[in-house]
Amino acid sequence: MGLISVLIFLPLAGAILVALGPREKPGLLRGIAVATSVLTFLFSLQLFTRFVTGEGGFQLVEAHAWIPRLGITYRVGIDGISLFLVLLSTLLSVVAMAASWSDIKVRVKEFMICLLLLETGMIGVFVALDMFLFYVFWEVMLIPMYLLIGIWGNPGRRIYAAVKFFIFTMFGSLLMLVAIIVLYYYHGATSGIYTFDLATWYNLKLPLSMQIWLFLAFGLAFAIKVPMFPFHTWLPDAHTEAPTVGSVLLAAVLLKMGTYGFLRFNLPLFPEATVMFVPLLAGLALVGIIYGALVAMVQADVKRLVAFSSVSHLGFVVLGIFALNVEGMTGAMLQMLNHGFSTGALFLIVGMIYERRHTRLIADFGGLSKVMPVFATFFMIVTLSSIGLPGLNGFVGEFLVLLGAFKADPLWAVVAGLGVILAAVYMLWMFQRVMFGEVDREENRGLKDLNLREGSLLLVMVFFIIQFGVYPKPYIDRIEPTLKLVLKRVEARTTAPRPAAAPIAEKPAAQAALHTSPTQAR
């Protein structure tokens, strides 16, 4: 069994072990679950060491026949796009387990099983190179997340949120399933090879009319998952009602599956349609950036505020992808990881404060920095990272996205830049109202500062926040070759008949010298 299979099946084995364990000893079950996820994380570090930098294609590929009659293979592997997303999943799974220690007190056994199954699903989605396998993981992941929100969420609207999450996601994925099958038969009919292998599909030359429909079917599934502007309504509900751990994983990993899907499937499989839909998707991304920020500004509930800020941040990611140049896409990739750490940390922070006060309304707080100085420090760093302060992670990603957007269309950069300013407004204003001023509520006076476990959790997140901000080169080096490959696939088939798109084609080479981004450090 190869390394990637170990990563997929280890959490599954852990889940089975927990399922067999004694219900009366929640401590033991937690122990097993945490040990499994830590072990998975340690194994996943090997991905980083064994990954060949500079290589854009798939690496560490494993393939086993699964349903040979239909050309379905168990095929997994990683490239620059998925490498860090897998690492993010394994790391945040450990964080999530540790964060649930004091949060989840009831039905610990089922909770741990769900978390471990979710981890299997998350890793699987990012490493699957067979479309059928991908779809299976994509759907499998819904079940544990649905249960996490529905069982351990906030009493009140958790069931509504869980069902809404499930049905929204399912709607998109079912149409994607139809599109996958159509592609499968098209590929079989034109080449005689009936297979679900993604790498083989990359060579498909689809007629434009077909590309448009398939792009829309895939795109809808991913747009819902991201979520992009008109499809975002499930997100605030799911985030607000989910338990802390659910929100952390939802924000940090699950949303990335949408943007990952665009990069992995829509761009290389439907290049002409991609170029055609750039105005639509970039437009929606811009609407999402501004709309998310404006709505975040007026939220009374901290968690809802962070949820809407996700809509805005993910807008940046989509904008970067559809800038269709290396800068924008690299920025989008980095922003995916950054958002994982920043927003993940923000949800952890909201969870910690909720555990103490059982409220998340901004109005119920004020002056907390005096009562909880350590907490305030972490909160400040994470807030600044989310805003995109230079030196912290958010800056690198946002800067590259803006750069890429500017190259594609200066207007995009102007509008998106407005989003950055708005982000500063809603985050800092929220921070000010919660942390500064007088302690005007009696209940807030006796709040305990962070304990060791909470402190070390946030320390891990802050470590990466700073590390990404100061020295993103190791990440960019590994991501860029794959992105260039994706771009090449898009351009190879869109430049020749479309002179209008020619400037984009020159970019990778011509502009490598131009930009001042950290990529130049090489």
Next chain:
Amino acid sequence: MGIETSTVMVSIIGPEVVLVVAALGIMMTDLFVKKDAEQPFLMWIGVVGILGALAVSTSAWGRGVAYGFYGMVVADNFAAFFTTLFLIAAGLTLLLSSGYVRLQGIAGGEYYTLTLFATTGMALMVQSTDLIMLFLGLEVLSVSFYVLAGMAPDSTRSAESALKYFVLGAFSTGFLLYGIALLYYVCGSTRLADIGNVLARKQLLQEPMLLAGMGLLLTGFGFKIAMAPFHMWAPDVYEGAPTPITAFMSVGVKAAAFAALLRVFAGSLAALDVQWKEILWIGSVLTMTIGNVAALRQENIKRMLAYSSIAHAGYILIGVVAGGAAGTGAVLYYLLVYTLMNIGAFAVVIAIEQKGEKNLAISDYAGIGTRHTALGAAMAVFMFSLAGIPPFSGFMGKFYIFSAAIKAGYIGLTILAVLNSLVSVYYYLRVTVMMFMKEPAAGAEVPAVCFHPAVVAVLLAAIFFTVQMGLFPSSYLQFAQESIKLFL
């Protein structure tokens, strides 16, 4: 025609013979045992009979095609596949029944006997090569179920169910017979092979009586598979019948009717496929949509599963419409996975149901997943599988059906089907919501659950296969493909 018509060849109907012997054995034994102690013992006779029949039917697999009773019945892979499916369904039903029959005070001897007779009817139906024989099989099956549906004592619903099923069933049988008569009038034979040969010459295809006969046959089969607009009986009958019988009807009768539908339409009436595919296309969309939309509003779990069963008939019809190796194979595979997951779901219902039809409202399920996690998890598996979510077998079944439809060019139909399965997600999720995310209303208790060992065994088997057939479908797909060679 190389049919050997001069011999009887009892071995061709081996499974039926074993089943009838076992059924008669139960009837005789019932006379001599005490009424209190009788039932588990009688059930075991039935189980032994089914195991024997299984041995016979599986041994017929791969033996090629053999005819018996002067060409009235046939033993081929298609029949062996379906007979095995019916026997599995019947065996699981018997295991589900033993505790239930005692709890509800149903007369065991008659109950088990009729269950085996019904299975015999199903097996005869898929083996018949003559419309008259097919009709006989259908009647053996139907009459047994008319009685079985009404067997719950002191239950007006059960009586209503039996009467409704009988009246409407008799009516639909009339249609079927009339259709057979018209086909005979046009083709001059009731033999399926002869009809196929006559129609293959294409001279009679425009004959109005032929089209009328086809339509009437379709009505008769449509009634049995609960195809809209002939589905009206299903919810009432399924709700009122004893729960294990509901489970058996929802999978067994449906599978038998689909098998006969395939033999008659995909086999003999293949020349008319443009006509009947159009009808079934519309029927499939109507059936899925009506089933799913109506299921959304149901408060009673059996009624909900009845509408869900109607919806699944709609999905299976897509496979029939798609046709070819992929479509027909998908129908067989889907029926197999549907049998196991649906019986599993009913096993959970039976574990929770109390005497006098109590605890059948979906709201009664509140808190069961919290109190009895294993049972709740089992129900969740069946619900997710019915909703078509991987990695469970229901997904694989739908995937196979949808890909067959897309292959045959029915993309619009497939999109309607996936939208339908989205609707279905809502009501399947509702059961899991109730079990895991809600607490019983104030003052109400979480219902006691009866873990009869036989029911637990059925649950374990159903879960195992629901997961296993979803993850490793290859060998089952292979069986399905081997079984449909006669249509290709």
